[in-house]
Amino acid sequence: MSHFERPSSPALLPSSARRRLVLGATGAAALGLAAPALVRAQAEAFTLGHLTPRTGFLGPMGEYAVMGATLAVEEVNAAGGVLGRPFKLMSEDSVNPQTASSKAQRMVERDKVFALVGEISSASGLAISQVAARAGKLFFQTGCNSDELRGKTCSRTMFHTEANNSMYVNAMGRALLRDNMVKGKRWMAFTADYAFGHDLFARTKAFMEANGAVFVSNDLVPTDTTEFSSLILKIRQQKPDLVMSNLAGNQTTNFMKQYNEFNLPIPLAGADLNCVSIWGAGREGFSGVWPIIWTHQVKAPSAQAFVAAFNKRFGKPPENQAVSDYLAVKIIARAMNETKSDDLNKLIAYLESGVKFDVLRAREGSFRKADHQLLFEMYTVTPNPDKNAGKWDVMTTSAPVPGPNESLEILQPQDNTCTFA
Structure with a gap:
């Protein structure tokens, strides 16, 4: 009998159990606890x-x-x-x-x-x-x-x-290839220096190399970094065809803002983004193409x-x-x-x-x-061309990725090594 079940009648219990039930109920009633205790037990969260x-x-x-x-x-x-x-x-x-x-x-x-x-x-x-x-x-x-x-x-x-990171990278990569957003093959990356960033870069590198791109450099960025001018000057010197962000949290907001201040004519993309980063960057700071799992525009x-x-x-x-x-x-x-x-x-x-x-x-x-x-389904986001859009709508959310006739498995990693104990 599970702990959610109770016998329909005390008469169905053995005599010893009936005696314990009567004694228990009598004792509880004497203390004024019987019904309230049962109610509390049933309502315990x-x-x-x-x-x-x-x-x-x-x-x-x-x-x-x-x-x-x-x-x-x-x-x-x-x-x-x-x-x-x-x-x-x-x-x-x-x-x-x-x-x-x-x-x-x-x-x-x-x-x-x-x-x-x-x-x-x-x-x-x-x-x-x-x-x-x-x-x-x-x-x-x-x-x-x-x-x-x-x-x-x-x-x-x-x-x-x-x-997972593969889903982000595959959603972003499919969008870049679909819309022919990048003309050259020399790419440059900036990566958050912790487990998430390292894994994200590995997935990004594998996808891009499979599609003919080469990372000319990858800088590991401490998670407490807020000033990116030296890194952005490096971009100006190396002149890549695309800048790829593998940053995280409010790092991404600060990087986008400062990148736009330098006004470099080099496309920016990323493998991970959250709406708080978009809203934090604002209309003047948000740029590039990014994957995202969901926005309020869906x-x-x-x-x-x-x-x-x-x-x-x-x-x-x-x-x-x-x-x-x-x-x-x-x-x-x-x-x-x-x-x-x-x-x-x-x-x-x-x-x-x-x-x-x-x-x-x-x-x-x-x-x-x-x-x-x-x-x-996932999505990609890009800047909203409507300059009159409110602060929550500085981005435009794409149609779902994958497309409606494609399997959701397309975005998943192909080298899964999970074995449950």
């Missing part, structure tokens, strides 16, 4: 441990992650909760991998969280996934791009609602309903990071309600079954059984 950067160069995205998860929890609870119980969100700043690991461990041991959600830094995401695997907890990572998290460091208990009906709800709740449109965390919470809730279970193995089997989810795009998405990557 499923707590989600939400870890994401709230400070540092990834902090602006982390704030949207918290808003997205908060809205999802509120909607789940307004619809009746999960298995008759509400969701509760416990959000904290993950700061760095060591802090992320210790906070995840504390959430599991002290706070008894049902699942872990969040993160943006791939190094921190790996640390959290290891805690989750040891504890037998679901971990929905919502912002880590590293292909390695879906490859040699994959985990059976980890699922990904953020795109026309799918469910996307626009989400935009309206987010605007009403927070007074501004959602950023792409908000979508990843929102979807993670909603998918966990649906999995529990449809399986009528909080059992880890049943939930993993359900998520691996190919079931389709509304992912706020024209096409539904599903998780790949091989590595637990959520498959979905």
Whole structure:
């Protein structure tokens, strides 16, 4: 008998069990606890441990992650909760991998969280996934791009609602080739000097070399860099045919702004971008062609309903990071309600079954059984030529990539090495 089931009548119990039931009820009633205790037990919340950067160069995205998860929890609870119980969100700043690991461990041991959600830094995401695997907890990572998290460091208990680096690179590369945006083959790169950036450059280099391009240089940039004039002068000296950014967070905003100030006649592209970077750069600073997982301009009906709800709740449109965390919470809730279970193995089997989810795009998405990557359409963004567009619409969002008649698998890496323990 599961802990969600109760016998229809005490008469169906053995005599000893009936006696214990009567004595227990009598004792509880004497203390005035009987009915209220049962109500409290049934209403006890499923707590989600939400870890994401709230400070540092990834902090602006982390704030949207918290808003997205908060809205999802509120909607789940307004619809009746999960298995008759509400969701509760416990959000904290993950700061760095060591802090992320210790906070995840504390959430599991002290706070008894049902699942872990969040993160943006791939190094921190790996640390959290290891805690989750040891504890037998679901971990929905919502912002880590590293292909390695879906490859040699994959985990059976980890699922990904953020795109991997290959998806970003392939979406951007297909757009460059499709629209013949670059005339020459000499490319120059700037890469964030941590796990995410290194992995992104490796994927970018592989794609470009496969299509005849050559990187003449690749500068590794510390994550706390805010001044790029010396690097931009190097661009002027080397005269590449394309400048490729593999930067991250508010690094990208600062780089775009300063690049435009130098007014170089060299195209700029990138392999990763978030709406906060576009909005931070503004009309005068945003340039180039970039891949992105989602923007508030996506026309799918469910996307626009989400935009309206987010605007009403927070007074501004959602950023792409908000979508990843929102979807993670909603998918966990649906999995529990449809399986009528909080059992880890049943939930993993359900998520691996190919079931389709509304992912706020024209096409539904599903998780790949091989590595637990959520498959979905992506987009590219370029500057909006309409100078009268509002501050939230300084970019234009492309049609979905891949096209409507192409498989979503096109964007996935071809060298996946994931083997679940």
